[in-house]
Amino acid sequence: MTIWPLIRKTTILAIQHLLALTLLGVVGLVSPATAEEEAIPGGDIYLLTVSSAISPAIVEFIGDGISKADAADAACLIIRLDTPGGLAESMRHIIMDILSSRVPIIVYVSPPGARAASAGVMITMAADIAAMAPGTNIGAAHPVGIGGKEVDETMTRKITNDMVAHARSVAEKQGRNADWVEKAVRESVSVTETEALEKNIIDVIARDLDDLIEQINGRKIKGKGTLSLDNAQRITIIEGFRTRILKTISDPNIAYILMMIGLAGLYFELSHPGAIFPGVIGGISLVLAFFALQTLPVNYAGILLIVLAMIFFIMEMKITSYGLLSVAGIASLLMGSLMLFDTREVAMRVSWQVLLPTLSLVSGFFVIAAGLVFRAQKSQPRTGSDGLIGEIGVVSQKIDPEGKVFVHGELWQASAKESLNEGEKVRIVGVKDLVVEVEPVSAEAC
Numbered sequence: 001m002t003i004w005p006l007i008r009k010t011t012i013l014a015i016q017h018l019l020a021l022t023l024l025g026v027v028g029l030v031s032p033a034t035a036e037e038e039a040i041p042g043g044d045i046y047l048l049t050v051s052s053a054i055s056p057a058i059v060e061f062i063g064d065g066i067s068k069a070d071a072a073d074a075a076c077l078i079i080r081l082d083t084p085g086g087l088a089e090s091m092r093h094i095i096m097d098i099l100s101s102r103v104p105i106i107v108y109v110s111p112p113g114a115r116a117a118s119a120g121v122m123i124t125m126a127a128d129i130a131a132m133a134p135g136t137n138i139g140a141a142h143p144v145g146i147g148g149k150e151v152d153e154t155m156t157r158k159i160t161n162d163m164v165a166h167a168r169s170v171a172e173k174q175g176r177n178a179d180w181v182e183k184a185v186r187e188s189v190s191v192t193e194t195e196a197l198e199k200n201i202i203d204v205i206a207r208d209l210d211d212l213i214e215q216i217n218g219r220k221i222k223g224k225g226t227l228s229l230d231n232a233q234r235i236t237i238i239e240g241f242r243t244r245i246l247k248t249i250s251d252p253n254i255a256y257i258l259m260m261i262g263l264a265g266l267y268f269e270l271s272h273p274g275a276i277f278p279g280v281i282g283g284i285s286l287v288l289a290f291f292a293l294q295t296l297p298v299n300y301a302g303i304l305l306i307v308l309a310m311i312f313f314i315m316e317m318k319i320t321s322y323g324l325l326s327v328a329g330i331a332s333l334l335m336g337s338l339m340l341f342d343t344r345e346v347a348m349r350v351s352w353q354v355l356l357p358t359l360s361l362v363s364g365f366f367v368i369a370a371g372l373v374f375r376a377q378k379s380q381p382r383t384g385s386d387g388l389i390g391e392i393g394v395v396s397q398k399i400d401p402e403g404k405v406f407v408h409g410e411l412w413q414a415s416a417k418e419s420l421n422e423g424e425k426v427r428i429v430g431v432k433d434l435v436v437e438v439e440p441v442s443a444e445a446c
Helices: 003-022 024-030 056-071 088-099 119-126 153-173 178-186 193-198 209-216 241-249 252-271 277-293 300-318 324-340 352-378
Strands: 045-050 076-081 105-109 115-117 129-132 137-139 190-192 234-236 392-397 402-407 410-416 425-432 435-440
Touching (some): 045 056, 056 088, 076 209, 088 119, 105 209, 115 119, 119 137, 119 153, 129 193, 241 277, 252 277, 300 352, 392 435, 402 425, 402 435
Parallel strands (some): 045 234, 410 435
Antiparallel strands (some): 402 410, 425 435
């Protein structure tokens, strides 16, 4: 039962950001420049924090931070890093931004308990000064192929060798231990901050930000001069509205929920044409989900299975399968959800605490909706001429053999096999050419 508050909270967060994103264009047009975007005199220390998986949203955040620091002629930019890894392509963009920056870049793995794993290793290696807090670790940089499990050994070897070459190039450029970086990529080794300092992986171990600034003050940075941080003002760069939105929907859990909401909304719109609102929400959710999926390691077989599940649920409304199509749809939806983010990176997979409740709710919604539609199709008509059969009416004009009856608030031309007087109750037994056929109703039946 403890998983329900989590899925409810995650779903609410997804919907909140979904609605907020629709206002993003308006906000961007009418909002004045924020304080973080204003030019600030040079000599300051710029700070930004990355505490999530490396994704395109993080690329944009770090790139904007480096641009602001360069434009302000800052003394340095400190990136406080805590990441489980992320996308290789995003990592490469960040490394290019760091290496091309005019301002010295310091990557500080903190706070205590933080890590720089996978893509975080490479970003740390690219920094002009690499630092770690006590109780942190760095390593395990073996690449994971986009699209799930490696296809074969040849492809695995190609990806690994490419990453090794890139890692060694960056480490050698910054004067760090290239042999250890290669082991981190090939063998997924990981070390503590003390071992990292001993092996020339990092430059500094700092208790906190004050200790870090004190230790790096006066250091010479190759090609960028000497750090002079005495009395430097600290400027914190916070994530903008756009970055928060992009980072949120790029989370695999949010992307998965958005896709399920989108499919459910379109399904409801197809089964109840004209509802409009479910179709609009479903369409927006699917667009956001597809944007997120293009930035994540997606297995397209998983997407096809999920689409196939929706087709099965739609067919359940049209075909009498006695539940077999619903079972097939649930099975396809389960397999597709499990295969959707098939990767060893925990940060790039859907959490079981999100997947199971969402799968249960969505499957239940599809099955119940399909059952209601099927029941409505098979139920006796309630309106029109067919809906009159079996109804009780009153003779308003003597029937001999034709007359009129009052039923459903309307006068109908009627015929009967026997004479019926005005005021008698009759039952409709048939309708032909807008003339109802009636029979008398006994007092006992009334």
